[in-house]
Amino acid sequence: MTDDSPKSPHAPVLLAEVIEALAPAPGDVVIDATFGAGGYTRAILKTGAQVVALDRDPTVQSHADAVANDFRGQFQLIRTPFSGLAQAFADSGKAKLDGAVFDIGVSSMQLDQAERGFSFMRDGPLDMRMSDEGATAADIVNTWDHGPLAHIFKLYGEERQSGRVATAILRRRVEQPFTRTLDLAEVVEKALGGRRGAPIHPATRVFQALRIAVNDELGELERGLEAAEATLAPGGRLAVVTFHSLEDRIVK
Ligand SMILES: C[S@@+](CC[C@H](N)C(=O)[O-])C[C@H]1O[C@@H](n2cnc3c(N)ncnc32)[C@H](O)[C@@H]1O
Incomplete structure (x- = not known):
């Protein structure tokens, strides 16, 4: 499956594998813990499942507005770090969590914007905060x-x-x-x-x-995975895409 949204500035990695692992069905509720530009979320929504999306970055809001417009009543974004996952799910009003996905790391939007301060190739303020x-x-x-x-x-x-x-x-x-x-x-x-x-x-x-x-990335990952495990319904599915070995070790 590919992200055919013309609005996505971030090419989602391993999208087909993530959808296969999550196997969302119509009516299921899935948390996309790393909304970004919404590539995973859109693919999950197309299966008829509902998505509660999380992101700590306030600049993803415009992508969330576009998704909410295209999938009315199926989607909501909650601004929180991973450690707030359990509370965010409780706040969403959904009864049962069938799947959760984490696409760990920074997005290409974050890397490409010099003013976010992530890049050693482009001059910008030395910031690096995702939030x-x-x-x-x-x-x-x-x-x-x-x-x-x-x-x-x-x-x-x-x-x-x-x-x-x-x-x-x-x-x-x-x-x-x-x-x-x-x-x-x-x-x-x-x-x-x-x-x-x-x-x-x-x-x-x-x-x-x-x-x-x-961004306390490794601590957040640990707390997010624990929260997902505790919140998922029995038989629920968890998919995690990691970028480097430090994250990989925590997930395994
Ligand atoms: C690699 S991008 C995700 C891209 C997304 N799968 C897509 O298809 O567009 C990671 C996103 O997760 C967010 N993020 C990273 N760590 C986070 C954390 N601990 N809590 C909440 N959001 C986080 C970042 O702000 C970024 O927008």
Whole structure:
């Protein structure tokens, strides 16, 4: 099955596999915990099932309005992180949850908008929040001590030279705090000795680590999966699409 919506700016991954795993039937209720641009939601709605969609990003609202218009009475969006899944389902007024799907990570809309601060390729404010609440990436690199910074670069970014990067960040922020993505990317690149023909940008792992920390992505995933398990009806189905091994380990 493909997403034939002309409005979708995010190409949903593994859509056919997700629909096969969820096997939604007319009248079923499914939670799409990562609404995004609504690619999964639209495919689920086309089967005649109902969707309670969740997303922590307020900018998905325009996509939700379009879906609500195309599938009247079948769809609602609740703005919440995964950890609010059980409460959101209770608030939806639905009696029984037949399926839930998580498409983990950031959307291409989030990555492509320089002003969201996720990209080391486009200059923007050093933000990286999926929602509009909580500490930004700039708050973290400008205030955390060496130990915790090096720890997240190693743990969440699998950056082997995590200590060296943390040292470079602490040295630089004394002179001038970080505010922009390209500024941080340059400092990280220099700390790691430049590109030297590396297949990926040297700042890739540090940016991934900061994004995971800013959004507490792994903690949210754990709490979301626990909530889904507790909320699903007996025989209900759960489908999770992961992007990297840290998420994969939690799901398994
Ligand atoms: C990869 S995109 C999903 C794309 C979607 N499947 C589609 O077809 O358009 C992930 C979405 O989940 C949201 N998200 C990620 N982590 C979240 C969390 N912990 N709680 C709520 N929403 C989250 C992001 O804001 C983003 O919009």
